[in-house]
Amino acid sequence: MNDDQPFLTDDELALHDEVKHLRQEHADLDAAIEALGHMPIPDQLRIARLKRKKLQLRDEIVKIESQILPDIIA
Template structure:
């Protein structure tokens, strides 16, 4: 992998992690509201799971597990 490719992946990884953290805050805020929107809450949680999978994929691209 080229250095600039790795740099791009690391930047993408940081953006994904930031969005994941932002969703944590949004989910906590929404759960704390009386009469919260369950549909919106489910959408946030689903997006958070998708981000978690994508983060794992990008991390594997940066540092693959090589079994020798």
């Protein structure tokens, strides 16, 4: 067994996969917001909705990451 690799439970692996998926979705939203911003007449309402969704994703990512790596009180 390789001691360099930490043992991850199935739950931890699922959380890592979820974070990866959410990060990709966050990046996709960022690209969509950027593209909409370059349109001749940007749809500000749609951009605002996408930004709100992006913030929700960021909150979800932080929440899951805190489950993976809980704060250590020294």
